[in-house]
Each structure stands twice: as structure tokens, then as C-alpha cells.
Amino acid sequence: MIKDKNIILGVCGGIAAYKSVELLRLMKKAGADVKVVMTSSALEFVGELTFKVLSENHVCTGLFNSGDSSVRHIEWASRADAALIAPATANMIGKMARGIADDALSTMMMAVKAPVMICPSMNTYMYENRALQRNLDILEQDGVIILEPGSGELACKTSGAGRLPEPELIFDRLVKLFHPCDMKGKKVIVTAGPTREAMDPVRYISNHSSGKMGYAVAEAAEKRGAMVTLITGPVSIAPPFGVELIKVTTAHEMANAVLSSMDDADIIIKVAAVADYRPLAPRENKIKKDQMDSRNNSLTLDLVENPDILKMVGERKRNQFLAGFAAETENLIANALAKIKKKNLDMIAANIVGREDSGFEADTNKITLLSKDGSSKELPLLSKQQAAHELLDHILGKIKHQVLAR
């Protein structure tokens, strides 16, 4: 989303200025054109050269030392698609709130029309200071996006609020600025990953779901402004920022989590690959080899059906949009359409599994979106992130249509 975007990165004189280097690296890796502006205090903490080399741009360190006739603070400000100040010192926050323009960064910020995000970072007592909090309120009213500092041990050896969030989180929130806010106010539940059903204390039955598709859907919805609850089976990928995470292991736990949080949801998207069966009686102790049937070296495991969560949600939903996923190895469309009817779904995303570039574990997916009104849309092979956004576009379109039809 930030490829080729013009971003101003303001760096102020705080201990956390070193983290801005990593932040710049993330922005450059994503293809942004980053213009760094450093205050004279920032130069006491980190060198200009590092930012110059990594940004592949001139670094602005003062109003009057550009060495040419350009009016850089206006030129950069007017070309910016977003401006980010990390770390933002108490001093800079005060200047921005009160309209003081006495150095390159504060002057440039007066001229920026694009969205501005600041990341306050300072000692806890400074952060709690009433003047600072007043200034943050003013900036918030002015439409500046404020990323709250984290809590923990600070460089000054005190502990509390004031820590600059990690560069990955700052970068993620910056990227969010470039997404449409078309899901603001919507509550979305997404399920993801596999479930695990115990055979004994050390073994379980599960499937190959990596959680990548469900996590991509949750992330896309959060980036578009939704309040997202992600109910996830055990996976090895990091959860998206900004979502409420509920971790479960078994199908029963997933059913309980979904049913207890679904009533106030607007949209429920069930991407999880829930185990259809579980061992009837998981053993208390580890199954030993000598417990096998010695006649043919086999072990018989009785399985019992798990709750059909999608069906239960379909029966219970009121005026809510329910989307399911169908992972099939054959008769994809026919099976998916049957599932829509049987489980009272509004739509289904059908994907063929067992291909290297689609389904479980792959980074890409090939899905067909089928709706209860009979319409269908076959998507090309897409990254799971792109597929997630297509899915959300489709859902929003259907919801709008339903509202208009009412």
C-alpha cells in the first residue's frame, strides 16, 4: 500500500531515535520514497549519514543549510502522502500543538496537508505531564493521529508509559493510513487456523491449515477500520496488530468462543479448518506400542463427530452476514453451493486444496466467491492478502445490496 508513496519521516532528539533507522528500513523495503527530517537534537543521538544512505535521499537537518535555493520545507510538505514523526519529543509536540515553527521539522509540519502520525516517546513523568497531555489533546483535535507509547522499562531506568513502540508496529499503523476506512464501526469475527483433537497427552489429530488466510482476512478488516476478534487455533505465524486475539485448541473451544462472541458481530467469517472428528475417548496416558493389536500391528481409534460450528452459527445468526470457506479436493462449486444452503450462509469462498500455489500453507490462494443469491466471482491466483481484500469488497457489496433491498 505504501509503494511509491512520498513519506516524511521526522526524527526528534530522544533516546529512541535509533529505532527510526529500522523504521526507515521497513518503509524503504515496502517501496516508499522517504524524506528524512532530523532536528538538531536528533543529530546528537544518531548520525545523518545512516538516514541518508538508507533513504537514498538528502536528509533535511535545518532550514538554512540546504546549500541551494530550494524551499525544501514547503516542497517536501506539499509532495507528502503522509508524515510520520518517530520519536516525537515533548518539545516537538508542544511546538506543533501551539503552531510554533522555529526549525525545519516544525516548519515543515505547518505546511503538510497529508495525514500526520506522531509517536510520542519520553520518560513517564514527562509523558504524564499535564502540559504534554494538553498538547496531545490539541493535536488529536487537529486530526493528528497519535500512536500511544508502550509501557515498560525506559532508558532512564524508570518503568511506565513512554516507550516508543517497536518499528514493526509503527510501520503497520502507517500502512493502515493508506487503506480505505470502509469498515469503520463494523464488528467482525474471523476464525483461523486448524483445531487439534487430543488422542493422548502427546498426540493429536489436526490438519495442514497454517492460519495464513484467516490472519490475512483479520488484518485486512482491521486495516479497513473494523473492530476485529480473531479466534484462532494453534498456528506459528504472528497475529495482526490491532485485533482482539482469542486462542483456542479444540473444535469445542472454538465453538464456545464463536458462540459467546457472535451476538453483537456484524460480519462473521469462518476461515478456520475445524477438525470434523475427534477421538472418542482420549487416553489419559501415552498410547504405547504394546497396546496395538499384535495380529496385524494396528491401532484402532474410535472417532466421534465434532460440533459443526458453521451450521450452529448459521442457525443462530439474525441480521448478520455469515461467510464460510470451503476447502475441497473435488466438485468444488457443487459442494460449496450445497454448503451455503445446508448451513444458512450468505456466501462461501471456495478453494481447491492440494495444489502447491493454493490452499493450506501456500502464500497465494485461488478462490471463487459464491453467494446465496446464486452469483459467483472467480478470482485469479492472488496473494492471501489480496484475496482477503477482494473477499471483504465482495462482502461489503452484498451487505449494501441487502440494505438497499430491505
Ligand SMILES: Cc1cc2nc3c(=O)[nH]c(=O)nc-3n(C[C@H](O)[C@H](O)[C@H](O)COP(=O)(O)O)c2cc1C
Ligand atoms: C540523553 C537525553 C535523552 C533524551 N530523551 C528524550 C526523550 O526520549 N523524549 C523527549 O521528549 N525528550 C528527550 N530529551 C530531551 C530533548 O532532547 C530536548 O527536549 C530537546 O530540546 C528536543 O529537541 P527536538 O524536539 O528539537 O528534537 C532527551 C535529552 C537527553 C539529553
